[in-house]
Amino acid sequence: MSEGPSVQTIIEPFKIKMVEPITLTTPEQREAILRKAAFNVFQIPAEEVIIDLLTDSGTAAMSAEQWAGMIRGDESYAGARSWFHFEQVMRDLTGIAHVLPTHQGRASERILFELIGGPGKVIPSNNHFDTTRANIEHSGARAVDLVIDEGKQPRSRHPFKGNMDVAKLEQLIAKTGATNIPVCMMTVTNNSGGGQPVSLANLREVRAICTKHGIQFFLDACRFAENAYLIKLREPGQSNRSAKEIAQEMFSLVDGATISAKKDGLVNIGGVLLMRDDALAARANNLLILTEGFVTYGGLAGRDLEAMAQGFIEVLDEHYLEYRIRSTAYLGEHLLKAGIQIVEPPGGHAIYIDAAAFCPHIPTDQFPGQALVCTLYRHAGIRAVEIGSVMFGGAAGPPAMELVRLAIPRRVYTQSHIDYVIEAAAEVFEQRARIRGLRITEAPPALRHFTAKFEEV
Numbered sequence: 001m002s003e004g005p006s007v008q009t010i011i012e013p014f015k016i017k018m019v020e021p022i023t024l025t026t027p028e029q030r031e032a033i034l035r036k037a038a039f040n041v042f043q044i045p046a047e048e049v050i051i052d053l054l055t056d057s058g059t060a061a062m063s064a065e066q067w068a069g070m071i072r073g074d075e076s077y078a079g080a081r082s083w084f085h086f087e088q089v090m091r092d093l094t095g096i097a098h099v100l101p102t103h104q105g106r107a108s109e110r111i112l113f114e115l116i117g118g119p120g121k122v123i124p125s126n127n128h129f130d131t132t133r134a135n136i137e138h139s140g141a142r143a144v145d146l147v148i149d150e151g152k153q154p155r156s157r158h159p160f161k162g163n164m165d166v167a168k169l170e171q172l173i174a175k176t177g178a179t180n181i182p183v184c185m186m187t188v189t190n191n192s193g194g195g196q197p198v199s200l201a202n203l204r205e206v207r208a209i210c211t212k213h214g215i216q217f218f219l220d221a222c223r224f225a226e227n228a229y230l231i232k233l234r235e236p237g238q239s240n241r242s243a244k245e246i247a248q249e250m251f252s253l254v255d256g257a258t259i260s261a262k263k264d265g266l267v268n269i270g271g272v273l274l275m276r277d278d279a280l281a282a283r284a285n286n287l288l289i290l291t292e293g294f295v296t297y298g299g300l301a302g303r304d305l306e307a308m309a310q311g312f313i314e315v316l317d318e319h320y321l322e323y324r325i326r327s328t329a330y331l332g333e334h335l336l337k338a339g340i341q342i343v344e345p346p347g348g349h350a351i352y353i354d355a356a357a358f359c360p361h362i363p364t365d366q367f368p369g370q371a372l373v374c375t376l377y378r379h380a381g382i383r384a385v386e387i388g389s390v391m392f393g394g395a396a397g398p399p400a401m402e403l404v405r406l407a408i409p410r411r412v413y414t415q416s417h418i419d420y421v422i423e424a425a426a427e428v429f430e431q432r433a434r435i436r437g438l439r440i441t442e443a444p445p446a447l448r449h450f451t452a453k454f455e456e457v
């Protein structure tokens with residue numbers, strides 16, 4: 001073999017040793033399934049989906065080492081070996097002393113905001129994820145989004161569209177008073193804002209502002225590894241550092257973090273709450289025992305803690321991260337080539353199609369995003385999710401963007417699956433004038449996207 005540059009193709013850096021069959025349906029079958037589900041893909045059984053891009057949460061494929069850890073798991077009630085292993089991995093990654101296991105991300109949020117939220121309090125973030133916002137509001141506090149303006153423009157190619165607008169943060173503190181702001185959050189990557197990363201420079205600026213005003217700074221760190229790798233790729237001066245070193249610096253800048261391990265933890269269930277403050281941690285442990293479980297297992301089995309410990313190590317493997325970020329970009333770039341407008345540039349875990357641009361003939365009150373989701377299912381058995389007027393509409397009025405999210409489960413689909421999605425989306429785009437709008441026939445008062453029923457206009 002010769003020296004020097006050779007094969008360029010980025011491959012899936014794993015082999016497949018266990019397979020799960022995909023049920024292939026016909027267009028006629030899917031038409032009947034879609035009607036039975038009243039044009040709501042949440043109501044379709046997963047077995048009747050060919051490529052499931054509904055979410056990247058809890059849908060990862062675990063590695064042989066993670067499964068081996070599941071067998072080794074120590075199921076002792078208190079002080080299990082698996083707990084100490086997990087705690088040591090999280091301390092090594094984050095440098096944060098207090099590690100509380102929880103059954104998933106929202107349990108961490110519920111504990112944190114019950115302790116520091118409450119009426120009269122204001123909690124800023126770049127964009128709060130919906131469970132985070134819901135838990136803040138449940139405590140009586142107010143959740144405020146301060147993402148930079150570029151983060152709201154689908155075509156802006158800003159490399160860090162997840163950044164917080166620090167001038168707006170200063171204004172909010174001046175107006176509200178630092179004593180009414182118990183914590184400033186930052187979601188990495190910014191899920192609600194299109195999976196866009198936050199730069200180290202921005203994290204440092206927010207840290208400095210929080211320190212100046214005596215405000216705690218926490219990460220919503222579900223996708224910390226994808227964010228760290230995007231920093232390595234896009235931030236000047238970071239390309240020679242490892243993703244792990246960058247992630248460690250991200251955690252070094254904060255007082256704590258809430259994490260759903262169902263994302264970059266590479267597991268199907270699990271969460272973490274991290275904090276430096278001893279007194280706060282003591283109170284959090286009391287709540288943990290009240291609703292999740294003893295402090296050395298949270299709501300989890302010992303085997304779950306082993307799988308998480310291994311997942312938080314594996315996710316920082318640079319071959320994995322290169323493949324992960326590259327495969328998301330691959331989907332996004334090919335959709336753009338086919339003429340389909342997406343939120344640019346591609347972020348970490350998902351591609352967001354601009355459904356308003358895709359279906360200009362469908363007015364907002366006929367749900368262009370939902371109509372596109374149904375058409376993708378009918379055409380090729382692909383399940384995506386609407387993030388637009390169905391999810392956020394109602395009393396508050398239509399949201400700024402009508403999006404359809406294609407979330408990519410970790411290590412589950414190969415390039416040919418993604419090629420199938422690209423081809424199907426391009427075919428649907430060719431025939432886009434035939435996509436029909438929808439009207440709601442039945443909807444619950446809250447969170448209507450899960451159960452609403454539709455018919456075609």
Ligand SMILES: *Cc1c(COP(=O)(O)O)cnc(C)c1O
Binds near residue numbers: 187191220259271
């Ligand atoms: C998924 C997610 C959560 C909530 O985690 P769950 O495990 O679903 O409870 C919180 N924040 C962000 C950014 C998320 O993506």
